[in-house]
Amino acid sequence: MPPTDRPLSRRRLLTAGGTVLLGLGTPVASVAVSEPVPTPEEVVNAGPMVMALTFDDGPSPQYTPRVLDRLRDHRVRATFFVCGDNVVRYPAVVRRIVREGHVLGNHTWSHPRLDGLAPADVRGQIQRAQDAITRISGHRPVLFRAPYGQFTDSALALCAELGLRPISWSVDPKDWTNPGAGTIAERVLAGAAGGAIVLNHDGVEGGDDNPQPGTGADRSQTVAALNAYLPRLIAAGYRFTTPDRHPPATRRRASRSQAWG
């Protein structure tokens, strides 16, 4: 029996087309059956000593190449959640990210707060970025991160429609506040755990030449911190992956397996 033939109890049914509130016991004649709306993933489901590094808001011609150099030195693959407007500004950097084996994720077109946008504008932000990243990199993103982690209902519904997995994080060293490379490294090491997803920033909203106020446009501490924490994590036995390589995690928390002195 197709699922649309049977009555559904009262619940909030989220579909890719939006939110549908169903009455108690109401026979449902025509409800669009679509992909269930995903939950933002805070961990990566890849084994007890595997983590994921992510870099947001780029690409940046100034900082992304330096991040890529360090990732290459340590043979680490990462995910770059890029903004569409920076992708079209700096296409050569985008192509280098892909050429060196990293993964691109969708971080909207221009990094707005999604809770202040109409659903049509959320769609425009995500779709426009998706199209630009695909056109310039040759790869269609399958991962999405909302600016400021604001995974609104309309953004999550659109993720389901577009085949995007919403990726959150479990470790936030607040690198964009420039607390010092040592502090960034300490915070990453403190959060290191199997499944941990680390939030970093290699890029600048509005581009390197036109940084938006309050975004902390200097990413050199983020770059320097990599040299401080990557060797220690690798020596401790951690490996690094990208979320697209693994099925979505059902657990919400990373499992701590290392105490750092």
Ligand SMILES: [Zn+2]
């Ligand atoms: Zn961001």
